[in-house]
Structure formats: structure tokens, C-alpha cells
Amino acid sequence: MPYSEEFGDFYYSRADGRAECRHVFLAGNGLPQRFADKQPFVIGELGFGTGLNFIETWSMWEEAAPESARLEFHSFELRPLRRDDMRRALSAWPDLDGKTAQLVSAWPEQPEGDVRAEFAAGGRTLSLHVHIGSALERVRAAGISADAWYLDGFAPSRNPDMWSEELLGTVADRTAEGGTFATYSAAGWVRRNLQAAGFVVEKRPGHGSKRDMSAGYLASRVLSPG
Numbered sequence: 001m002p003y004s005e006e007f008g009d010f011y012y013s014r015a016d017g018r019a020e021c022r023h024v025f026l027a028g029n030g031l032p033q034r035f036a037d038k039q040p041f042v043i044g045e046l047g048f049g050t051g052l053n054f055i056e057t058w059s060m061w062e063e064a065a066p067e068s069a070r071l072e073f074h075s076f077e078l079r080p081l082r083r084d085d086m087r088r089a090l091s092a093w094p095d096l097d098g099k100t101a102q103l104v105s106a107w108p109e110q111p112e113g114d115v116r117a118e119f120a121a122g123g124r125t126l127s128l129h130v131h132i133g134s135a136l137e138r139v140r141a142a143g144i145s146a147d148a149w150y151l152d153g154f155a156p157s158r159n160p161d162m163w164s165e166e167l168l169g170t171v172a173d174r175t176a177e178g179g180t181f182a183t184y185s186a187a188g189w190v191r192r193n194l195q196a197a198g199f200v201v202e203k204r205p206g207h208g209s210k211r212d213m214s215a216g217y218l219a220s221r222v223l224s225p226g
């Protein structure tokens with residue numbers, strides 16, 4: 001199980017990280033159904049980690065998106081994993097091996113700057129851009145307008161920077177009309193920060209042993225400071 005000594009937390013659910021990804025991040029954002037709505041469909045993610053959410057999204061997109069679909073996946077990561085650690089973490093899912101091999105071969109041994117790659121999926125193209133650095137700085141600098149956000153920092157109590165009012169306000173500024181977010185967290189202060197940023201926040205049943213999660217959509221634009 002990939003674990004961060006720095007943050008004292010696991011990268012994903014110890015029970016089943018892949019099922020958690022489908023339940024929380026994909027279903028929480030109305031995916032894969034919404035892949036048909038807009039081309040390109042743009043996903044933003046806070047915390048690339050092992051790349052599991054990306055690979056699972058790629059699989060679902062390949063299965064369910066229309067033939068002319070395009071997907072842009074932007075993820076924000078402060079401490080990129082070394083290639084070998086990523087390969088080891090993803091080896092837990094042998095049926096994802098083909099995609100894991102493509103991601104790992106595009107991933108530098110020890111990334112120092114942004115990682116960009118394009119992958120082919122049944123005649124369609126999927127692009128990945130991992131913005132390396134502090135999420136606050138890099139989301140602010142990113143010229144994106146995401147249709148769906150995966151908010152996947154470590155537990156809010158251990159990684160408060162990833163859930164701050166300032167960062168979530170910046171996320172709202174980088175969200176398209178009708179854009180949505182989903183997160184495994186239902187912490188009260190995280191929900192309040194999301195509301196302050198302009199998101200309508202709903203509590204939904206969580207995955208596995210987690211009673212609740214949060215998901216919602218951008219209701220109004222509130223300009224964040226700076």
C-alpha cells in the first residue's frame with residue numbers, strides 16, 4: 001500500500017482504491033455519462049499520486065466516451081513519485097497493465113518539471129499534463145477551465161494546504177460553467193471552504209467504511225483573493 005511518510009497517510013483506500021475512484025471521483029462527477037457532453041472534456045485533479053485515478057478514468061473514458069471524444073486531464077502534484085514507486089503501486093491491478101506500462105514509460109525516473117503525455121485510445125486522443133509544484137501556485141497559473149474536479153489531497157487534517165479556502169477559491173476560478181467537483185472528504189471546514197468558493201455542496205454516501213463524501217457543482221463565481 002503506497003503510503004506517504006511526509007503526510008502520514010495512504011494514497012488511496014486500503015480496501016480498494018480503484019472502486020473508491022469509481023465511486024467517489026467518477027460517479028461523484030456524473031462520469032462516464034458526461035464524457036459525451038463536451039469536447040474536449042477537461043478534468044482537473046488535486047494530487048496525481050500514483051496515477052491510479054488517471055488510469056481508471058482513461059479506462060472508463062475508453063469504454064464509454066463517443067468516437068469523436070477528447071479528454072484533457074490536468075493534475076497538480078507537489079511530490080511526484082519516482083517511476084519505480086509508481087510502477088510498484090499500480091502493479092496491484094494486473095488488468096490495467098497495458099495502461100500502466102504506457103504511463104510509466106512516459107514518466108521520468110524522477111520528475112523535476114511538468115510531465116506531459118498523449119495516449120491513444122481506440123482512435124481517440126487523451127492528453128495528460130501533470131503540473132509539478134504547490135497546487136495553489138500551479139492551479140493559479142494554469143490556463144484551464146475544468147468540467148470536473150477530483151479533489152484528492154491527503155486527509156484534510158494532515159494536508160490542510162490542499163483544502164484551503166484560497167486553493168478551493170482558485171479551483172472555482174478554473175471551473176467551467178456547469179462544472180462539478182467530487183471528494184472523499186465530508187469534513188465540515190472543507191465543505192464550508194467549497195461553499196465560500198461558490199460551489200453547491202451535497203453530502204453523498206461514501207465508499208466502503210466512509211459514511212459520507214462530498215460532491216457538487218459551481219453555482220456562482222466568487223473571485224478569490226490574488
Ligand SMILES: C[S@@+](CC[C@H](N)C(=O)[O-])C[C@H]1O[C@@H](n2cnc3c(N)ncnc32)[C@H](O)[C@@H]1O
Nearest residue numbers: 047048049050051052053077078134135153154
Ligand atoms: C491522496 S494522494 C493522491 C492520490 C492520487 N490521486 C492517486 O490516484 O494515486 C494526495 C497527493 O497530493 C499531493 N500533495 C500534497 N500536498 C500538495 C500540495 N500542496 N500541492 C500539490 N500536491 C500536493 C501528495 O504528494 C499526494 O501525491
